[in-house]
Every structure is written in C-alpha cells, then in structure tokens.
Amino acid sequence: MDVSGASVLVTGGASGLGAATARRFAAAGAQVFGLDLQDSIDKAAPTDGVTLIPADVTDEAQVQGAIDTIAESGAPLRVAVNCAGVGWAARILGKDGPHDLGLFRKVIDINLVGTFNVMRLAANRMSEESTIDGDGQRGVIINTASVAAFEGQIGQIAYAASKGGVHAMTISAARDLARIGVRVCTIAPGTISTPMLAGVTPEFQKTLAEAIPFPQRLGEPDEYAQLAEFIVEHNYLNGETIRMDGAIRMAP
Numbered sequence: 001m002d003v004s005g006a007s008v009l010v011t012g013g014a015s016g017l018g019a020a021t022a023r024r025f026a027a028a029g030a031q032v033f034g035l036d037l038q039d040s041i042d043k044a045a046p047t048d049g050v051t052l053i054p055a056d057v058t059d060e061a062q063v064q065g066a067i068d069t070i071a072e073s074g075a076p077l078r079v080a081v082n083c084a085g086v087g088w089a090a091r092i093l094g095k096d097g098p099h100d101l102g103l104f105r106k107v108i109d110i111n112l113v114g115t116f117n118v119m120r121l122a123a124n125r126m127s128e129e130s131t132i133d134g135d136g137q138r139g140v141i142i143n144t145a146s147v148a149a150f151e152g153q154i155g156q157i158a159y160a161a162s163k164g165g166v167h168a169m170t171i172s173a174a175r176d177l178a179r180i181g182v183r184v185c186t187i188a189p190g191t192i193s194t195p196m197l198a199g200v201t202p203e204f205q206k207t208l209a210e211a212i213p214f215p216q217r218l219g220e221p222d223e224y225a226q227l228a229e230f231i232v233e234h235n236y237l238n239g240e241t242i243r244m245d246g247a248i249r250m251a252p
C-alpha cells in the first residue's frame with residue numbers, strides 16, 4: 001500500500017521508535033500525526049510533515065479526539081502504528097519491588113489496553129474510508145510487542161504479559177478486521193537504542209549488545225521504521241508478529 005497523500009497515525013510519535021516511524025512515513029509523502037503525552041511532545045524536536053497531538057492512549061475520548069482531528073485533515077487514515085508504551089520493571093518480591101497490583105495494572109493499561117483502544121478507534125475510522133485496491137484493502141495497523149513476550153526477563157512480569165497480550169490480540173484482530181479490509185501485524189523488537197533505555201547503564205547496554213548473535217549492537221529506531229514501512233507495502237502480510245532482534249535468545 002502506498003501512503004503518499006494518506007494520513008498515518010503513530011502513537012508514541014514524539015520519541016524513540018514512534019518518532020523514527022513518523023519521520024519515515026512523512027518522508028514517503030504521508031501526512032503524519034504523532035499522538036503522545038504532552039510532556040514528551042514538549043521535549044520533541046519538530047519534524048517536517050509530522051503534527052504532534054497530545055493524547056493519552058488509555059483515554060478513549062482523547063484518542064477519539066485525535067482521530068477526529070486527523071479526519072479533519074481530509075487525507076484518509078490508512079495506517080496506525082502503536083508505539084506508545086512503558087518499560088517499567090520491578091521484581092515480584094523483595095526490596096527491589098514489589099511489583100504490586102497498582103504497577104502491574106498501569107503497565108497493562110498503557111501497553112495492552114492502550115493498544116486495543118487505538119486499534120479499535122483507528123479501525124472504526126478506517127472502515128469509513130473507501131477501499132484502495134482490487135483486494136478491498138482499507139488500511140494497516142501495526143502494533144509493538146517485544147521479545148519479552150516470548151523470552152521473559154526477570155523484573156518484566158507485567159511488561160511480558162502486556163506484550164504477550166499484544167501478540168495474541170494481533171492474530172485475533174487481523175481475522176476480525178479482515179472483513180473491513182484492514183490488516184494487522186506486530187513488530188516484536190529486541191533491544192533498540194531509544195530513550196526507553198535511559199535507565200540502563202552503558203556497561204549493561206554493552207552486555208546486551210554482546211548477547212545479540214548478529215549484529216552485535218543494539219538496534220536503531222529507523223530499523224523498526226523500515227520494517228513498519230515494509231509491512232505497509234506488503235499487502236499479503238497479515239496477522240503476523242515479526243521479531244526484529246538480531247536472533248537474541250535471552251538466558252533463563
């Protein structure tokens with residue numbers, strides 16, 4: 001699918017993977033709307049072709065408001081990329097934790113419920129647009145899971161659960177939204193160099209990089225954006241979670 005002249009929504013669009021994705025789709029001629037928290041928008045550098053809209057992905061009214069703003073642009077919404085998320089970690093027990101119920105629920109609310117919220121409201125908007133090819137396609141939704149969904153890591157009980165949920169939701173959503181011509185895929189990144197790693201010491205980042213079979217470095221945000229662009233262009237790709245992680249398999 002060609003995005004030139006279309007609207008593209010990217011949540012978490014002010015930082016990291018979302019910002020890189022917003023830049024890449026803007027460069028391809030799309031009108032890009034990055035949805036993010038006001039704090040992150042305040043820190044973001046302006047990008048040509050990208051409009052940042054403050055909204056919390058867990059809030060239905062705020063997301064609907066952002067989608068209404070996009071509709072007013074006149075360019076049909078064809079792509080929604082869910083990059084908003086938090087990587088908050090804590091041990092289940094002990095002095096480094098506890099990973100109490102409040103924190104668990106917050107991570108699930110942002111990473112899983114927020115993804116569902118945007119996916120549902122974006123799909124609803126896409127259903128109102130005309131089809132664009134002989135296959136009856138209307139749009140593409142890309143979600144972001146993590147290798148944590150498949151490998152698990154100490155301290156990531158809620159994060160792993162939220163990302164496993166995103167993976168499972170993607171298969172179900174792809175089958176459900178097929179009837180309106182919307183494809184749904186997920187990217188499951190390994191360790192990518194973004195502000196989410198701000199709390200990780202350079203020494204541990206080096207350890208993480210050395211654990212990646214090839215290439216032995218952290219991923220770059222634009223490598224995520226390239227894959228997002230590939231998924232949009234590849235009309236036969238649907239319901240798939242693609243790992244993008246240099247073949248890392250985490251130690252138990």
Ligand code: NAD
Nearest residue numbers: 012015016017037040056057084085146191192194195196
């Ligand atoms: P990041 O911290 O640079 O960006 C995340 C963005 O999400 C921030 O701008 C933040 O403000 C926004 N956000 C958080 N909560 C929000 C909310 N409630 N409503 C709207 N926006 C909200 O992190 P990133 O590395 O770019 O992460 C993007 C996605 O990729 C996340 O879902 C993350 O879990 C996933 N991921 C990242 C990595 C990595 O190594 N960086 C690996 C695997 C998965």
